[in-house]
Amino acid sequence: MKRPNAPAKSGIVDRVRRFEIQGLGAVGRGRNVPYLLLGIALILFPVLDSDSSHVNVAADAGHWILLALGLNIVVGYAGLLDLGYAAFFAIGSYAFAIMASGQFNIHISFWILLPVSAFIAALFGVFLGAPTLRLRGDYLAIVTLGFGEIVPRVFRNATPITGGVNGIVGIDQPHLPSILGWSGKFGFNPVPWYYLILAVLVLSLFLINNLRNSRLGRAWMAIREDEVAAAATGINTVTTKLLAFALGASFSGFAGTYYASKLFLVVPESFSFQAVSVVVLVMVVLGGMGNIRGVIVGAILIYFIQTYLLIQLPNWISSATAALNIDFLTKLDIASYVQRSNYLIFGIILAGIMLLRPQGLIPSAQRKAELELGTSEEAVADLGSA
Amino acid sequence: MPILEVKGLTKRFGGLVAVNKVDLSVEQGEIFAMIGPNGAGKTTLFNLIAGLYKPTSGQISFNGRSIFPVREFWRTYQPPLAAYYTVVDPIRRGLGLGPIPLGLKPHAVTTLGVARTFQNIRLFSYMTALENVMVGEHPRMHAQVWDALLNTPYARREERQVRDRAMELMRFVGLERYADQYARNLAYGFQRRLEIARALATDPKLLMLDEPAAGFNPQEKAELMQLIQAIRSRGITVFLIEHDMKVVMEVSERIVVLDYGEKIAEGPPQKVRSDPRVIEAYLGKSA
Numbered sequence: 101m102k103r104p105n106a107p108a109k110s111g112i113v114d115r116v117r118r119f120e121i122q123g124l125g126a127v128g129r130g131r132n133v134p135y136l137l138l139g140i141a142l143i144l145f146p147v148l149d150s151d152s153s154h155v156n157v158a159a160d161a162g163h164w165i166l167l168a169l170g171l172n173i174v175v176g177y178a179g180l181l182d183l184g185y186a187a188f189f190a191i192g193s194y195a196f197a198i199m200a201s202g203q204f205n206i207h208i209s210f211w212i213l214l215p216v217s218a219f220i221a222a223l224f225g226v227f228l229g230a231p232t233l234r235l236r237g238d239y240l241a242i243v244t245l246g247f248g249e250i251v252p253r254v255f256r257n258a259t260p261i262t263g264g265v266n267g268i269v270g271i272d273q274p275h276l277p278s279i280l281g282w283s284g285k286f287g288f289n290p291v292p293w294y295y296l297i298l299a300v301l302v303l304s305l306f307l308i309n310n311l312r313n314s315r316l317g318r319a320w321m322a323i324r325e326d327e328v329a330a331a332a333t334g335i336n337t338v339t340t341k342l343l344a345f346a347l348g349a350s351f352s353g354f355a356g357t358y359y360a361s362k363l364f365l366v367v368p369e370s371f372s373f374q375a376v377s378v379v380v381l382v383m384v385v386l387g388g389m390g391n392i393r394g395v396i397v398g399a400i401l402i403y404f405i406q407t408y409l410l411i412q413l414p415n416w417i418s419s420a421t422a423a424l425n426i427d428f429l430t431k432l433d434i435a436s437y438v439q440r441s442n443y444l445i446f447g448i449i450l451a452g453i454m455l456l457r458p459q460g461l462i463p464s465a466q467r468k469a470e471l472e473l474g475t476s477e478e479a480v481a482d483l484g485s486a
Numbered sequence: 487m488p489i490l491e492v493k494g495l496t497k498r499f500g501g502l503v504a505v506n507k508v509d510l511s512v513e514q515g516e517i518f519a520m521i522g523p524n525g526a527g528k529t530t531l532f533n534l535i536a537g538l539y540k541p542t543s544g545q546i547s548f549n550g551r552s553i554f555p556v557r558e559f560w561r562t563y564q565p566p567l568a569a570y571y572t573v574v575d576p577i578r579r580g581l582g583l584g585p586i587p588l589g590l591k592p593h594a595v596t597t598l599g600v601a602r603t604f605q606n607i608r609l610f611s612y613m614t615a616l617e618n619v620m621v622g623e624h625p626r627m628h629a630q631v632w633d634a635l636l637n638t639p640y641a642r643r644e645e646r647q648v649r650d651r652a653m654e655l656m657r658f659v660g661l662e663r664y665a666d667q668y669a670r671n672l673a674y675g676f677q678r679r680l681e682i683a684r685a686l687a688t689d690p691k692l693l694m695l696d697e698p699a700a701g702f703n704p705q706e707k708a709e710l711m712q713l714i715q716a717i718r719s720r721g722i723t724v725f726l727i728e729h730d731m732k733v734v735m736e737v738s739e740r741i742v743v744l745d746y747g748e749k750i751a752e753g754p755p756q757k758v759r760s761d762p763r764v765i766e767a768y769l770g771k772s773a
Contacts, residue, residue, distance in 0.1 A: 307635045314634030314641060315627045315648075318613075322621045325610035332536060332604075334596035334625030334688050343631060466612035469668055 142298060146291045156290035159362070161403045162297030163355040167376070168383040168399040169308055169392065170351030175381065176390035176464070177317060178344035179324030180232075181241040184248025186376035187228065188349035190368070192221040192356025194255055194262060197366045200272040203263065210274035210361055214300075218353030225349030229342050236327075248377050256368035267367030271360050286361075293362050300354055308392060311347070320344055321466075379406070386453055388460030389467060397461050410446060414439040487550070489514045489692055489723050490535070490600075495544035497530055497747075504530040506747040507544070512692065517714065517724045519738035521731075521758075523767055527747040528727045529605055532696055536602050537592040546589070548598055549691060554589035597625045601690035603681040605697050605727075611670035615661060615680050618669050619652040622687025652687060659683045659713065675706050679713070686717070693717060695726040699733050711737045735759065743767065 146155045167189060174182045195217040199208045208216075228247045232240050255262045262268065274296065278284040286292045311317045319340045322330040331337050360366045370376075379402060387398020418435035438445065459467050488511035497505040505527045512518045520528050533539045535546055537553065546553040557575070575586050590598070601622075610618050627648060633641035656662045659679040664672055669680060678698060685693055698714075699707050707730065714737055718724055728734045734741060735755045743751040743758060745767040751758050758764055 310637040311634050313645075314637070315624060315629045315644075316631060316634040318617060318621050319624055321613055321617075322610050322624075325612060326608050328538065328592075329604065329608040329610065330621070331592040332538075332596060332602055332608075333622045333684060334593050335621070336591070336593045347631075347635075466668075469670075470612055 146294055152290050155294050157407065159290050159294040159297055160407070161400055162294070162301055163359050163362075164380070164383065164403045165301060165396055165399040166297070166304060166355040166358075167352055167380045168387070168395045169304055170348045170355070171380050172348075172384050172390065172392070172395045173308065173311070173320075173351070174344050174348035175384055176395070177312065177324070178320040178341060180341065180344060181237060182244045182345075182348070183241045183373070183377055183381065184228070184244035184246070184251070185348075185352060185380050186371045186373065187248045187251035188221045188225055188352040189356050189359075189376055190251050190255060190366075190371035191224045191349075192217045192353035193360040193366045193371070194268070194356075195220040195353070196357040197268040197271050197360045198261065200361070201268050202270050203261075203268050207272055210272060210357070214354060214357050217357045218350040221353030221356065222346040222350040225345040225347075226342050229345030233338055233341055245373070245377075248373055252368045252371040255371075262368070265368065267365055268360075269365040271364055271366070273361055273364075293358075297358055300358065304351055304354065305392065308351075312392070316340070316343060382450060386450065386460060388463040390464035391460070391462055391467075394460050394462030394464070401461070405446065405449060410442040413442070413445070487514065488512060489549055490725065491545075491547045492531075492535070493545040495531070495534060495546065496542045497527075497534055497539060498542045503747050505534065505541075505744075508744070508747070508749050510742050510749065510752065512723060512725050513740075515718070515721065515723055516740060517718055517726070517738045519734045519741045520725070520727050520744060521729070521734055521741060522744035525746075526744040526767075528744055529696055530747075531744070532602060532694055532727065535595070535694065536600065537590050537595040540587060540589055543587070548595070548600055551598065553595055553598070553600075554587075555585055556588055556590055557585065593625070596688050596690075599689070599691035600694065601685035601688045601692070602694040603678075603685050603696055603698060605700070607674075607677045607681055609669040609677055609681060609684070612668055614666050615669055615672060615676075616649070616652055616656060616665040618680055619655050619683050619687045620648055622684040623648045623652060624688075626689050652683075655683045655686055658686070658716070674701060678702075678710075682713070682717075686722070690722060692723045692725060695724065695728075697727050697729060699728060699730050707733055731759075 145158065149155060167185070170188075171182065171185045174180050174185070196210075196213050198204065199206050199216070200210065200213055201207075228244070232243045235243055256265055258264070273286045275286075276284040276292075282292070286296075319330065319335045322333065322335060323337055323340060327337055330340075380399075383399040383402045384395050385398075386402065387396065388394025414435040417438055421429045421434065453461070457463075459470075490510075490512040492508060492510045495505055495508045496503065508527075508531065520531070522528050530539065534541050535548075535553070541554055545555070571586055571588065579585060596602075610621060613621070627644055629638075629641040629644050632638070633644075653662065653665065656665055659682055661672075661676055661679055661683065664676060669677065672680060682693075682695070682698065695714075699710050702710060711733060714724055714726070726734075726738070738755060740753065741751075741755055741758045742749060743761070743764050745763075750763045750767060751761045753761075
């Protein structure tokens with residue numbers, strides 16, 4: 101917790117050495133070593149793994165991590181339950197799609213639009229956040245849920261601008277000057293996409309980690325703990341909450357730009373409540389609200405379960421029954437049941453994890469203390485009443 | 487010149503008049519106490535001053551600046567709201583309804599230099615004691631969003647200063663050993679002290695303490711009185727609500743007594759103690 105006083109002037113090497121993502125646990129000189137190794141592994145991953153579909157999965161997982169990190173600012177830090185996060189993701193995606201496609205024949209560079217669409221998403225974060233400021237908890241959740249439904253519906257019906265149900269197809273891709281024998285084109289080769297999202301993630305992690313330890317981060321936590329007391333200590337709760345919405349939304353603007361560009365198209369259906377808002381919220385809560393590491397692990401895990409485990413499970417079962425070669429089992433055709441009830445299995449997995457680890461996979465120190473204290477106090481109360 | 491001036495302050499909750507035409511003024515540098523039976527409206531009066539409640543009528547001014555009502559819409563409110571008020575205010579006054587009853591928001595009152603503690607302790611439970619005090623420094627920090635995002639040298643320098651100042655305050659209230667503990671885990675008496683430290687961190691000119699000695703044993707009460715004296719010797723005016731007569735009589739220089747929302751007495755402790763209306767309010771009317 102307590103760090104030695106930093107020297108007045110420090111070189112970049114020194115600063116990198118001291119850089120620490122909150123809640124890493126390890127203290128001392130060696131604390132960054134595992135992360136350095138992880139970083140090297142992530143950079144070398146596309147080189148070592150020749151199967152490009154694996155790289156593609158990793159590149160797709162990246163924008164989910166980004167979404168989860170963004171929502172973590174709103175839900176984990178400021179404690180505002182936002183069920184309409186998909187709205188900002190949609191706004192980021194459509195902002196990019198409209199300004200970089202044949203839709204209006206505007207073709208602005210990806211690199212310019214990356215911050216621009218993040219800014220637009222942040223702006224809408226303020227617009228949609230402003231009416232909800234007086235609300236708390238459940239009430240806030242319901243209003244944000246409404247916004248999350250309204251935004252994709254607007255995109256579906258504003259056909260002249262957004263292409264309606266068919267969406268916008270043929271979205272531009274980023275270009276880079278050719279280096280090291282690579283043409284500089286992204287196309288369907290997942291490797292450059294992988295490095296792009298890795299770079300965006302590293303940048304986002306740097307920014308979010310800074311936020312957490314700043315004046316603003318402390319103000320968010322204070323509002324989460326007690327809004328009246330926060331106001332009484334001089335925190336402008338209105339602007340502070342709006343900043344949480346805006347900054348949270350801006351990361352989904354990054355994610356939206358990347359997503360639209362990589363997928364080549366946007367359609368309103370991909371921003372529905374159950375496809376985005378809930379999934380991202382589950383990533384945050386299940387991973388560990390307020391803890392950057394936890395949120396990343398949660399995002400990767402949920403993405404893996406959804407796109408790999410649930411899809412492969414029927415195949416595994418059918419090959420297992422084929423291998424067992426029992427007539428009765430083959431006739432039952434369990435695999436097709438499993439295939440049809442994949443959401444049921446998803447639900448069971450989620451419920452199971454939350455029952456085993458209610459504080460999340462890697463909880464923040466606060467959440468952990470909260471749950472531990474809660475249980476011990478209940479035990480005392482039980483003894484008293486017995 | 488009084489640092490806090492309240493004139494004709496009234497607050498109605500539906501049919502209940504919680505505070506009724508109260509006038510009081512707190513002088514610069516004094517220790518001023520407010521007493522009264524339960525439900526007399528003391529905490530409501532605090533909340534009115536702090537901007538948590540909007541008065542029904544009356545005036546509050548602090549350090550020569552009006553807290554309620556305020557007219558400087560452009561400075562204190564977001565542009566759309568300010569535009570609305572700017573249009574509506576002259577119409578209201580033209581119709582003889584008086585100015586829009588608008589007051590400063592709680593954070594604006596705190597920024598002006600009024601800090602407070604709460605009767606039922608309101609700390610940030612799952613932040614460390616030091617972090618609680620550092621939150622208190624918020625209104626006098628200047629780091630902006632970009633400083634926070636990029637962790638600029640300015641932000642780092644300010645963080646260091648704030649941490650040092652917060653640690654100094656922790657020492658002042660005698661909690662330096664508990665800096666890294668969650669506020670929630672501190673002993674009750676320490677929580678009260680921590681709340682005072684957090685309030686002091688906002689660099690107040692006036693500190694309002696809502697029953698700071700509630701639930702204290704005599705030893706703790708004596709220590710608290712020392713702390714209050716030490717705060718005053720830092721040049722901070724202290725305005726406290728207190729039930730414990732011993733604390734009030736010993737520590738305060740002037741006392742105001744509320745009963746059923748009305749001011750029934752005001753003056754130095756000896757005078758207030760012998761006031762028949764005060765005795766009646768506290769002990770009941772003799773038959």
